[in-house]
Amino acid sequence: MRGRAYAAAAGFLVLVLVSVMFATSQPRERVSWLEAAVRDGLTPLFLAFNRIAETAAGVWDTAVSLKSALEENRRLQEEVEALRREVARLEEFERENAVLRRAMNLPEAAPVPVIYAEVIARPLNNWWGVVTINKGSRHGVAPQMPVVAPEGAVGYVRTTSSFTSEVILLVDPRSAVGAIVQRTGQPVLVEGMGYPGTALRLRPLTASVDVTVGDVIVTSSLSSLFPKGIPIGVVEQVEIGDFGLSVDVIVRPFVDFGALEFVSVLATRGAGEAAEAAGGAEAP
Amino acid sequence: MMLPLRPHWARTVTVARVVALAAAAVLLVGVQMGGLGRWRLFGVYPDLLVVAVCSAALQRGPWAGVGAAFVFGLLADIAGGHLVGLSVLCYAAAALVAGPLGLRAFPERWIVTSSAVALGTAASQLAYVLGAKAFGYDLAFWQAGPRIIGALVLYHWLLTPPTFLLIRSLLDMIWPRRLDA
Numbered sequence: 001m002r003g004r005a006y007a008a009a010a011g012f013l014v015l016v017l018v019s020v021m022f023a024t025s026q027p028r029e030r031v032s033w034l035e036a037a038v039r040d041g042l043t044p045l046f047l048a049f050n051r052i053a054e055t056a057a058g059v060w061d062t063a064v065s066l067k068s069a070l071e072e073n074r075r076l077q078e079e080v081e082a083l084r085r086e087v088a089r090l091e092e093f094e095r096e097n098a099v100l101r102r103a104m105n106l107p108e109a110a111p112v113p114v115i116y117a118e119v120i121a122r123p124l125n126n127w128w129g130v131v132t133i134n135k136g137s138r139h140g141v142a143p144q145m146p147v148v149a150p151e152g153a154v155g156y157v158r159t160t161s162s163f164t165s166e167v168i169l170l171v172d173p174r175s176a177v178g179a180i181v182q183r184t185g186q187p188v189l190v191e192g193m194g195y196p197g198t199a200l201r202l203r204p205l206t207a208s209v210d211v212t213v214g215d216v217i218v219t220s221s222l223s224s225l226f227p228k229g230i231p232i233g234v235v236e237q238v239e240i241g242d243f244g245l246s247v248d249v250i251v252r253p254f255v256d257f258g259a260l261e262f263v264s265v266l267a268t269r270g271a272g273e274a275a276e277a278a279g280g281a282e283a284p
Numbered sequence: 285m286m287l288p289l290r291p292h293w294a295r296t297v298t299v300a301r302v303v304a305l306a307a308a309a310v311l312l313v314g315v316q317m318g319g320l321g322r323w324r325l326f327g328v329y330p331d332l333l334v335v336a337v338c339s340a341a342l343q344r345g346p347w348a349g350v351g352a353a354f355v356f357g358l359l360a361d362i363a364g365g366h367l368v369g370l371s372v373l374c375y376a377a378a379a380l381v382a383g384p385l386g387l388r389a390f391p392e393r394w395i396v397t398s399s400a401v402a403l404g405t406a407a408s409q410l411a412y413v414l415g416a417k418a419f420g421y422d423l424a425f426w427q428a429g430p431r432i433i434g435a436l437v438l439y440h441w442l443l444t445p446p447t448f449l450l451i452r453s454l455l456d457m458i459w460p461r462r463l464d465a
């Protein structure tokens with residue numbers, strides 16, 4: 001008799017779990033109060049373990065890199081010199097661009113407010129490309145805001161709690177970002193692969209797309225998430241299907257998603273409303 | 285095989301034990317998500333909680349493992365999961381696969397422990413992909429599943445000795461074994 005009661009309780013529990021799974025499987029911008037409370041409550045613990053792991057990884061990396069430190073230093077100095085020259089060249093382009101925009105009466109691009117955040121937790125399993133950052137709605141972060149790193153596009157904010165946000169990475173199977181091939185300007189879609197890894201799949205949006213290995217892919221002005229021109233990655237492999245009817249393109253992202261430590265959330269939209277709703281707190 | 289539906293520990297649940305289990309769960313989830321998330325090996329992130337659930341199931345039977353799966357999985361999903369509740373079912377699958385091994389063979393033997401962790405890991409991954417598919421997320425299991433499971437098993441074997449000992453200490457503290465027959 002008691003055995004049946006246990007079986008009934010177990011069956012009921014499974015039913016409840018399936019219902020919860022169904023409710024949370026739908027796209028949503030807000031998490032429940034319970035999820036928000038647990039995430040906010042666990043933030044100090046995540047930060048503590050994250051710092052410990054970071055320190056341990058730092059010690060390991062230092063030990064490994066000591067051997068090649070001298071050569072690395074020389075290479076980096078050369079790279080700094082090259083980047084200084086590049087910055088000077090780009091500043092000249094920027095000045096020229098501003099002059100031309102004024103001459104043509106085009107509006108100046110407004111600077112986007114940036115919210116800097118630290119990655120404090122990573123996914124439970126390997127099938128999703130998701131990280132948790134230590135800035136939430138209290139700091140002005142809102143769903144759908146793009147997230148970038150110095151190397152390029154990282155992903156976008158999916159949900160927020162008061163002090164944390166969940167960021168969907170570009171490699172996540174749910175991610176799809178509008179982009180262009182920088183060399184030709186042709187529009188493409190960059191998607192997660194549907195399984196864990198560090199590569200992205202490129203889908204052409206025109207009948208014939210001119211893309212070759214080494215082409216740089218950047219975000220498009222047609223993207224509803226990202227501002228235009230943010231680097232995504234470089235084309236690594238192009239496979240043309242039978243009779244040229246299909247093309248399979250693999251993109252290697254510039255960002256190493258496994259080594260992400262700090263990211264920037266671009267408060268492109270909703271930041272004001274989010275901060276207002278949170279009691280007028282301003283994004284740093 | 286018929287699994288016992290009336291576990292001994294179900295009659296000995298106390299507030300102190302529940303609090304101790306919850307504290308252990310919080311700690312393990314913190315280590316998993318905050319710490320181990322930075323240590324990718326063989327191209328994958330480990331799932332410490334699967335190893336913990338398999339260890340509990342091996343030492344105290346499948347239903348103890350299912351209990352651990354419920355607590356660990358639910359907390360982990362609420363803290364940062366996508367399909368809240370799916371991890372519970374995946375960890376429960378791991379416990380139900382690993383637990384019977386502990387009932388039939390001496391769980392402290394390395395071959396038994398490692399087999400249980402390997403089978404539990406595979407079962408949890410398969411359950412996750414099937415569960416996600418049921419809710420419309422077509423994860424490409426055949427392209428990546430075997431590679432992920434292989435890499436995870438290797439990684440989990442590295443985590444098994446400390447986790448097994450930790451879980452044994454925790455269980456002895458929270459639910460001491462009865463010495464009478």
